[in-house]
Amino acid sequence: MTDKSFEQSVIAERSMLVKFARLHVQEDAAEDVAQETLLAALQNPAGFSGKSSLRTWLVGILKHKIVDLIRKEKKYVQVTQEETGDPTDFDVLFDETGHWAEAPADWGNPAETLQQSQFFDIMDFCVNKLTPVMARVFSMRELFEFEIAEICKELKITTSNCSVLLYRARMQLRLCLDQNWFDGRTSRA
Secondary structure: OOHHHHHHHHHHOHHHHHHHHHOOOOHHHHHHHHHHHHHHHHHOHHHOOOOOOHHHHHHHHHHHHHHHHHHHHOOOOOOOHHHHOOOOOOHHHEOOOOOEOOOOOOOOOHHHHHOOHHHHHHHHHHHHOOOHHHHHHHHHHHHOOOOHHHHHHHHOOOHHHHHHHHHHHHHHHHHHHHHHHHOOOOOOO
16 A cells, blocks of 8 residues: 555545544544544554554554543543433343343344444444443443443442443443344434
8 A cells, every 4th residue: 555545545534533432532522532543543654564454453543542531531420320220221121030031133243344334323323322421431341441440440430330330331232223223224213
């Protein structure tokens, strides 16, 4: 890949990077971390070895930028019952033995799904349906691989509260993605 085509390919991923960042940080910060990601990639083109797709490489850089921002902000939150939701919200999804009442939809090949830009629109839609605290805890744990203890320390919440938030976020995302992506529909209900 020539220097010019590399530069054009990197810049072409800007909107995807901003969409991904919006899932995890506020709008203005999303623009900033996406821009920082582009600059980092363009300043070190040798860092792209071609072992993964360009998009995967850029998202990896973006994740590090977002983690740095989260650690820098150290945003403390107070979590209320209203933000964590009703603990019985998901009881209908399980039978009396604790198994799924209805099996989750087939999610196909996750790597292929992530290459589809429309998936980020649906994921953005679903994450935006979460409370801000739930979305932040989910992102910190599942996308940025923070340890539970580190999440609790950063957000000043208890381990049990963190576990509840993660459980409810995962369940809400599963339901939303099942309804809006994996069942073949892409309408946003």
